Amino acid sequence: MSAGTIPVEPLAEEETLSLGERAYRRLRDGIVQGTLRPGSRISERSMAQALGISAQPVREALRRLEHDGMVVTLPRRGTVVAEIGPERLAELGRIRAALEGVAAALAAERMSGEDLAELAAIVRSMRGATAAADAEALAELNERFHAILQGATGNLFLVKSLEALRAYDDLGRLRALGSTPKDMPKALREHASILAALKTRDPALAEARMRHHVLRSLTTNGVLAAPRQGR
Amino acid sequence: MSAGTIPVEPLAEEETLSLGERAYRRLRDGIVQGTLRPGSRISERSMAQALGISAQPVREALRRLEHDGMVVTLPRRGTVVAEIGPERLAELGRIRAALEGVAAALAAERMSGEDLAELAAIVRSMRGATAAADAEALAELNERFHAILQGATGNLFLVKSLEALRAYDDLGRLRALGSTPKDMPKALREHASILAALKTRDPALAEARMRHHVLRSLTTNGVLAAPRQGR
DNA sequence: AACTGCCAGCTGCTATAGCAGTTGTCCATG
DNA sequence: CATGGACAACTGCTATAGCAGCTGGCAGTT
Known part of the structure; x- marks a missing residue:
């Protein structure tokens, strides 16, 4: 070499x-x-x-x-x-929101500049895909966004737990987060705001925004019910 | 039968x-x-x-x-x-705080009256043990408090994840949460306030209080550093 | 001396066989 | 008819053996 x-x-x-x-x-x-x-x-x-x-x-x-x-x-x-009813799916969704929130907080502290740039590129691509209403591309981009963020934490326990939770996505005939056409603009804004919080290295803000994003997404997809206690 | x-x-x-x-x-x-x-x-x-x-x-x-x-x-x-340094322990502590928070929220919704009564009894015992400065009894009571609360959620994924995280307790020569004598009164007040939130069936409040309790406890035990971004 | 290829000795991974509980059925017994 | 106990057929669990890939060093070549 x-x-x-x-x-x-x-x-x-x-x-x-x-x-x-x-x-x-x-x-x-x-x-x-x-x-x-x-x-x-x-x-x-x-x-x-x-x-x-x-x-x-x-x-x-x-x-x-x-x-x-x-x-x-x-x-x-x-x-x-096991029996996996709607209520259990909702619980798992809330767990997932909490964990993704922690991941965002950790990422805000540790994330490298390259990863930040990659996330920025993804968000740019999301902007185009949203305008084109390309659901498949958005699902792919969304997956990469979360994957990069989680990987940036460097915490295997966190990554594996979220990976396990992600397996439940295909259950209630929902495919991927943020794929429904009506909430595409919302998801785009949320991703952009999360990225902004990551750039300013604000863990608390990144966590709150990520958690809200996941909860909102699960709600519009019918996994979670009313916006009872959010944030 | x-x-x-x-x-x-x-x-x-x-x-x-x-x-x-x-x-x-x-x-x-x-x-x-x-x-x-x-x-x-x-x-x-x-x-x-x-x-x-x-x-x-x-x-x-x-x-x-x-x-x-x-x-x-x-x-x-x-x-x-694996290498488990202080920073990783801190991450796991934050993950744990988030998960215990979700557990408290779920418990506030689902918990039965018997479980609530049992928690109340535990808090009463804690009051006595705190007055007597009985660290060992407090550790035991604390464990039961969290175990009952988590069990009341009925969510196996949550319980198992927290069980796995609990295994790290014995690492940094800290024994159990809330065992250090100086923060006994704090822990007691926090447990009581969590119980109050559970009684009023307020998931958001229970979650916030539980999360704060775990983060505060980990902080006084040296696992977490400054109170940067809490809550 | 520096490089290349081979080979013994690890490693995790898989297959097969058998042990030890659990369950349900069937028959003997009250 | 009701009851209890033994047996057969499961089950998950464990042991043993062997496979396949990786590593490191030793020789052979340049």
């Missing part, structure tokens, strides 16, 4: 995932899409045979799902898909 | 834990107590042999620890104990 840099891209970070990871995603998708309905019993052996793999990866996946609250397993009894 | 309830205590809830659970606690304690220092490499096989068990439970424990942020494992490379 003395001479100039080698002109090749690094390999894709996850060309082949572990069986446990694949089983986890498979089961998770099955649950949120309704294929595996609440109350369904999931046997390690049966599911392993159905997936064509061994029982260990399935077990590992079930443990993770249990941590996520999607299944509940009684020792030596069995594992069943 | 027709006649009166059977006059026997249920079996001790965890007379014999699974090996995976025991390995998890063992390793977790080793990390927070400093026996397993940051950077230490943990091999599934070696650790299994050291604990006198198989490799699977150890692997399961490592996965959980990774989720908690205490270890980080690179696929096919190895698992090492």
Whole structure:
């Protein structure tokens, strides 16, 4: 590595995932899409045979799902898909709003200039996509916005918790945050205001704005009900 | 189950834990107590042999620890104990404050009358223990207070996340929240005020007070620094 | 001496087999 | 008919063995 840099891209970070990871995603998708309905019993052996793999990866996946609250397993009894009603979804949404708020606060303190610039670029792209009413592009940009912000915190616990919560997005037939056409301008303004708070390194302001943004978004998407206690 | 309830205590809830659970606690304690220092490499096989068990439970424990942020494992490379500096502890403390706040909000909405009465009894006991300056009793009561409140939310994800965060308590040679003698009266007042908010079914107020309580407690214990941005 | 390729020794990961509880059914018993 | 106990068929849990990838060092070549 003395001479100039080698002109090749690094390999894709996850060309082949572990069986446990694949089983986890498979089961998770099955649950949120309704294929595996609440109350369904999931046997390690049966599911392993159905997936064509061994029982260990399935077990590992079930443990993770249990941590996520999607299944509940009684020792030596069995594992069943948990009931995830609207009220539970609302709770998880409020938890998510709180965590994303903390992430914004931490990001306001630690975030690098490059990350800030990237967020600014994303917000600019959002402006165009909003004008074009491109819902798909907005969903993608929104995902990147939050991902960069969360990654900037450098806190793995926070990132993983939010990742787990994000898995619930596909449940109530809602796709991604801020994708409904009517609230696109709102979401754009909110993202811009969050970015402004990050630029001024104001943790409290960034947190309040992020939290409000997530709560508002979940409300317009029907996950949360009335604007009872917000902020 | 027709006649009166059977006059026997249920079996001790965890007379014999699974090996995976025991390995998890063992390793977790080793990390927070400093026996397993940051950077230490943990091999599934070696650790299994050291604990006198198989490799699977150890692997399961490592996965959980990774989720908690205490270890980080690179696929096919190895698992090492994560570095947990003061800044990370502070982050986790802020996350915890936010989550306990949400728990208080949810509890204010859902909590039953019996649970409220139990919390009231605990606060009364706290009053006595504070007068007697009984730190140990206060720590115990404090733990029960938060446990009951969190359990009243009925949200497993929330409970498990807070449980994971609680594991970090033993790290910076601090034992439990609110155990330092000087802030006993403060903690007592805060618990009482939280209880009051719960009684009036005010989620926003309960959340704000709980969050302030946790942040204040972590601050006086040295986990958090100046009262920069609170509330 | 500097570089390249090979290879033993790790590592996490997966498969197979078997243990130990739990449950529901069926038959013997009151 | 009602009741209780034993057995079979599950379940999750654990142990053992072996696979696949990565690392570091040792030799062989230039």
